[in-house]
Amino acid sequence: MLALLLEVSGTPKPGNVDREREYEDLRFEHFLAGAVGALDGFELACTGAPVGQAFERAVAGMSHQRGGNTQFGAILLVTPLVAAAARGDCTPEGAQQVVAETTVDDAVYFYRAFDHVDVSVDDPPDGMETLDVRRGSEAESAIRERGLMLADVMERSADGDSIAAEWVTGFPRTFESAQALELSDGAITHRTSALFLALLAREVDTFVVTQHDTATALEVRDRARAVLEGEEDPYELAEELVQRDINPGTTADLVAGALFVALEDGLEV
Amino acid sequence: MLALLLEVSGTPKPGNVDREREYEDLRFEHFLAGAVGALDGFELACTGAPVGQAFERAVAGMSHQRGGNTQFGAILLVTPLVAAAARGDCTPEGAQQVVAETTVDDAVYFYRAFDHVDVSVDDPPDGMETLDVRRGSEAESAIRERGLMLADVMERSADGDSIAAEWVTGFPRTFESAQALELSDGAITHRTSALFLALLAREVDTFVVTQHDTATALEVRDRARAVLEGEEDPYELAEELVQRDINPGTTADLVAGALFVALEDGLEV
Known part of the structure; x- marks a missing residue:
């Protein structure tokens, strides 16, 4: 849970809620309450409960605040790491x-x-409507008929969702990022902000693709590169992305996952 | 724990660490880690364990970060409320x-x-050196010889410490403040900031008295009044107090206690 708390406290984090930037309806405290709410689920994962069950419990707990979906992706990434x-x-x-x-x-x-929260996702491919995640528990029979395991579900989403891709490829970006955090110096919240920018500059944020389109995601990636090259001011970019409602949420989720691993490895706060 | 997290996130909170102001060695993330660390102790209090034991466990957990004493007073105030x-x-x-x-x-x-953390306290009165809290566990025999209960210890500190005073008078300022929070509107972090200022304007902060002196504490109280009357800017006061290393920590503790009660009463985040 500390990973989720530290993630949202990193600043500046262009486009996302941080300590200094928030939206009218999605505020910093919603992320605090979301992280605390997720705790029950993480504790369930610690006891060796099935990872899907722990995930669902964590999301249910997260949703007990008025900001809506605050940390669905971060919880999805962190839950198997907690279990491991x-x-x-x-x-x-x-x-x-x-x-x-x-x-x-x-x-x-x-x-x-x-069922607990509205998550921004793409429409499913033709013929796959019964497996639309937005059906929630109503999709149960379709899942059981096909004998889909959670790993299969992730496999099907891996192309358009970096978190699902982490699940099916051994979490490479998460562990690499954890190492980067561990090797960096200074205040944690600055280190996570630097990691956020580095990740954003490297690959397109799949949440931005879903929420807007690929062109917007590519623009965000290129502007993050410009920040790293000293050609753009990170605070100005942060303000602009918030104004345009562009939130690189998947990148934030990766930072949360990296923080969890680094804290497990003994990173001191 | 959410109470502790929301407390530190209120801003502006003149003189204390908040989302936008921190000290070189005492940063926002230390408060996050302190709150998460305290959780074990609060859970112990929930199981009906002795309140002193739960308190000690919470403080031990809180101390596992590099900022030093972040929330000793808040934990002291909140632990009996958790037990209740x-x-x-x-x-x-x-x-x-x-x-x-x-x-x-x-x-x-x-x-x-x-034993777990350095807490700023006054010297004990003459003849009471063996009961100096800074002796930590070494004071055990002196406590047992005198048959002091925890309530007695608080009674002896109530004059110079508002948290001890809360313990021995039925937590009047805490419950009043919780009611004020519940009746207020808007974003939680703004409501807690307003409560912080109102409390600061009403009585001297005993931590400022201990850390500096009564004259400084009176000045802070009067400046908080000036803010409430629109004669001073709260952000400028916040910057100045941080510059002068004046931290009204007891007032922050009272806000944390009030938040806990209000959340228990169903305050929504």
Whole structure:
């Protein structure tokens, strides 16, 4: 949970809610309450409960505040890492093992989590309407008929969602980013802000693609590069993205995941 | 724990760490980590464990960050309220009952909490050196010889410490402030900032008296009044107090206590 709290406190974090920038209806305190609410689910993951069940519990807890969907993606990324850490193996292999063990029940729990909160997602491909995640628990029979495990569900989303891609490829960006955090110096909130910008400059944010379009996501990536090259001011970019309602949420989720791993590795606050 | 998180996120909060103002060695993230660390102790209080033991555990957890003493006073205020809430009676009477039931063991645990962290306190009166809280667990035999219960320890400190005064008078300022929070409108962090200023304007902050002197505490109170009367800018006062290292920490603790009660009463974030 500290990972989620530290993530939202990093500043500046162009386009996202941080300590100094918030939206009228989505404020800093909603993220605090969301992180605290998720705790029950993370504790469930620590006890060895199925990762889908822990995820659904965490999302349900997160949703008990008035800001709406604050940390769905971050919780999705962190839950298998918590489960791996509880087994004493918070490594790419340990996390991959957790993913490999997911079942059809986990997939059903995953869908159920969408009952608690509105998540911005793309329409499903033709013929896949019964598996639209927005159906939530109503998709249960379609999932069971096809015998989809949670790992399969992630596989199907990996192209358009960086968090799902992390799930099915051994969380490479998460662990790399954790290492970058551990090797950096200074105040944690500045280190996470630097990581956020570096990630944003490297790949397009899939949430921005879903929320807006690819052109916007490419623009954001290029502007983040300009910030890194000293050609743009990060605070001005932050203000502008908030004005235009462009929120690179997936990049923030990756930072939260990296923070969790780094804290597990002994990163001191 | 959410109460502690929301407290530190209120802004502006003249003289204290908030989302927009921090000290070189005492930063916002230290408060986040302190609040998360305190959780184990609060959970212990929920199970009906002795309130002194829960307090010591919370302080030990809080101290696992590099900012030093972040929330000692807030934890001292909130722990008996958590215990009262766990009994379904988070009222002045319920909290008074918790205090009345404290034992000599609770007093020993309270002293032990000072082993974990440096707390700014006054020198004890002549003849009371063996009961100096800074002796921590070494004071155990002196406490046991005198048969001091935790409520007695608070009684002795009530004159110079508003948190101890809350303990022995049924938490009047805490519950009043909770009601003020519940009746106010708008974003939580603005409501807590307004409460902070109102409390600061009403009585001297005992932490400022201890850390500096009575004249400084009176000046802070009067300047807070000037802010309320529109004669001073709260942001400028906040910057000045941070510059002068004047931190009205007891007032912040009272806000945390009020937040806990208000959240228990159903305050929505």
